[in-house]
Amino acid sequence: xxxxxxxxxxxxxxxxxxxxxxxxxxxxxxxxxxxxxxxxxxxxxxxxxxxxxxxxxxxxxxxxxxxxxxxxxxxxxxxxxxxxxxxxxxxxxxxxxxxxxxxxxxxxxxxxx
Amino acid sequence: xxxxxxxxxxxxxxxxxxxxxxxxxxxxxxxxxxxxxxxxxxxxxxxxxxxxxxxxxxxxxxxxxxxxxxxxxxxxxxxxxxxxxxxxxxxxxxxxxxxxxxxxxxxxxxxxxxxxxxxxxxxxxxxxxxxxxxxxxxxxxxxxxxxxxxxxxxxxxxxxxxxxxxxxxxxxxxxxxxxxxxxxxxxxxxxxxxxxxxxxxxxxxxxxxxxxxxxxxxxxxxxxxxxxxxxxxxxxxxxxxxxxxxxxxxxxxxxxxxx
Numbered sequence: 001x002x003x004x005x006x007x008x009x010x011x012x013x014x015x016x017x018x019x020x021x022x023x024x025x026x027x028x029x030x031x032x033x034x035x036x037x038x039x040x041x042x043x044x045x046x047x048x049x050x051x052x053x054x055x056x057x058x059x060x061x062x063x064x065x066x067x068x069x070x071x072x073x074x075x076x077x078x079x080x081x082x083x084x085x086x087x088x089x090x091x092x093x094x095x096x097x098x099x100x101x102x103x104x105x106x107x108x109x110x111x112x113x
Numbered sequence: 114x115x116x117x118x119x120x121x122x123x124x125x126x127x128x129x130x131x132x133x134x135x136x137x138x139x140x141x142x143x144x145x146x147x148x149x150x151x152x153x154x155x156x157x158x159x160x161x162x163x164x165x166x167x168x169x170x171x172x173x174x175x176x177x178x179x180x181x182x183x184x185x186x187x188x189x190x191x192x193x194x195x196x197x198x199x200x201x202x203x204x205x206x207x208x209x210x211x212x213x214x215x216x217x218x219x220x221x222x223x224x225x226x227x228x229x230x231x232x233x234x235x236x237x238x239x240x241x242x243x244x245x246x247x248x249x250x251x252x253x254x255x256x257x258x259x260x261x262x263x264x265x266x267x268x269x270x271x272x273x274x275x276x277x278x279x280x281x282x283x284x285x286x287x288x289x290x291x292x293x294x295x296x297x298x299x300x301x302x303x304x305x306x307x308x309x310x311x312x313x314x315x316x317x318x319x320x321x322x323x324x325x326x327x328x329x330x331x332x333x334x335x336x337x338x339x340x341x342x343x344x345x346x347x348x349x350x351x352x353x354x355x356x357x358x359x360x361x362x363x364x365x366x367x368x369x370x371x372x
Binding site: 024025026029043044045046048049052053056057058061070071072073078079080 | 141144145147148149151152154155156177178179183184187188190191306307308368
């Protein structure tokens, strides 16, 4: 799946991944790849401006920690981040349901024809 | 052949990033460099663990990460907020703080009303003798059931003190509803950062609370309590709101340490 399709939903994906455990950028990318079976083809570097923007918005907080001998910036969701995730998740579910309804009905129409 | 650990694809990439990131605020540039290096080295290590040669592993990590020309503009875009967005955020936060401020004044009106019922008009207002002109007296006496002009003026002003505050409180509730509606339409966090609004609110309400408390105490001492209620009805409410914002602010600072 192209990066353009992911772009509009990157915030939701990052918030969802970090909602369970704090993580650094590389871990987030690894999680994203594992959870989507490598379906989402994202330029890895694009994750950092997105994480920084979410931190600017107050949705994430970060701290530097040494992990496996390297200094890494660990991100975690704030309470505002949890609220934003809940809101964006609801919006996504509505959108997915709406698109699903249209696509399913067109499929049914094709099958009948 | 790599002679020095930094004479490698990742080393050269970081050199380029260092050059390009000079356009960013220094701390953002430093953080971006550190995060990028950790990411690229992790990525290359993972490939090497899978049997890929170091040079190819680094090239692979860089290909997946994207170019410096791609990364830095994204980061720079983040730090440059459009004026229109900033104006929108300020307006949004001003609406919310304005609504809370107006509701606080409304609550102080209710307290002032209570003081009025207990202590009379004299306790929440004073009328300077200069305003007791025949024309004003005629108007006040026609509106208030009072035996003299001073009493009629006191009743009129006390009534205005209480009801104008209560009216402002109602306006505050309406403003809060309007703010919620606007926020829902804008879908999301469209105000200034919570830490900014909490700081502004905590300071504004603390100053207002201390100022009105000071005026109230002054009225108690200088004017033997006459009119002190108009200030002392506002001070505890403003200080209580300031305390709420201070608590929220302390929680946010603990949760999101200021960089």
